[in-house]
Amino acid sequence: MEFLEQLFVDFANYAWGTPLLVLLVGGGIFFLVFSRFMPYRNFKHGIEVLSGKYEDPDAPGDINHFQALSSTLAATVGMGNISGVAIALGVGGPGAIFWMWVTAIVGMATKFFTCTLSIMYRGKDSSGKIQGGPMYYITEGLGEKWKPLAIFFSIAGLIGCTPMFQSNQLTQIVRDTMLAENGLLGYETMILAGSFLTETGFRLSDIIVGLILVALVSLVIFGGIKRIGHVAARLVPLMVLLYILTVVYIIINNIVDVPHYFWLIVTDAFTGEAAAGGALGVVISNGIRRGAFSNEAGIGTEAMAHGAAKTREPVREGLVGMLEPAIDTLLVCTMTAFALLMTGAWTDNTVDGITMTAVAFDTGIPVFGTYLLLICVFIFSITTMFTYSYYGTKCLNFIGGAHRKHYYNYFYIFSIFIGSITTIDMVVNLVDGMFAMMALPTMIGTLMLAPKVVDASKDYFMRKKRGDFDHY
Structure with a gap:
């Protein structure tokens, strides 16, 4: 087990080396400049599209703009915002x-391009159903000779889109906040201790929680993207609001410290004094990795969900998609970071991941804080698991055909259980590494097709200026 854990650590560190960091951040800057800040200048129009002003019920697709955004936010606003920020600080x-923050700002431009392409170059699966995502816009936009790149993305997505990180962190907070003190659900009981799998064994409580998660997620994911979008559209906004209000309470109680910690964030970004070993490279690499894991800009997952949107105007979906990094990273992640900094939880070396955030909430809101976090974490994790299952089935659909895609859900629910009983280091690094593999074909394909997006954007906004459409 230790050998396997170290193998995943080395794989993730190698995958997230300088070339990929340059590709993600440099690519985002290129999109930003190449489009002449077009998505940012039309931010308000993106809100109008999201509100349903331009809804076209007869357009091809499965879900509306709001459901597409909610589905992707269900995946991005989750453990990356809560435990991912804690890992970044630790x-x-x-x-x-x-x-x-940098990944979010440039990621907005990246998502505008990837989500526009997801509609512009939608393809059809083996059953004739319209599909979108990097694998389709690579093959439809660049041609069949680039199909190996699309297949590479899909293979990486089969592992990268598993919910092991979510189930791992949800199990951890349930174990550390509800079960540990009272020894419930077999907290003190170890299974397979001393076996070839692990020296310490697996905690019985983790196994039970994992099985419960499998049952809950199975109720939704076998219903497909329509049911996922329906559930996410109702749960995600409520939980984001509850989480934000809780963190705002902690920040207001420590409002005088905001300038100090804001300056600390900015200065430490270029000195790296607080990082492990004081290495600036660790600061930059970890920040970009956690940012990419949180908002998923350039990874390609967002394009798969937005590719199912009901619209005939690719640019509209690009404008909706670019809202995600602003909500996910600039808002939710920043608030989590300030809560961890202000309460001093980030300096506690005895805790990591979600447990660090639980310490911050317990310190900031005694008695109730931990339980409010537990509610948010539960909903965030579950809704993330809903959306990721859709991503994985689309990857298998592309590789093996529509008649085989449902098999992925069986592998998916098994991975929920595996994530619940394994270590955080193993889970984080495996998923991190596969996210990196997904980013390579996504960014390469998007960069090559960028001129098409700019041409489509010019045409769209020219028609909008002429008043060719007021709604539909």
């Missing part, structure tokens, strides 16, 4: 948050 120090 390893990279406050400066890592600055580099998460």
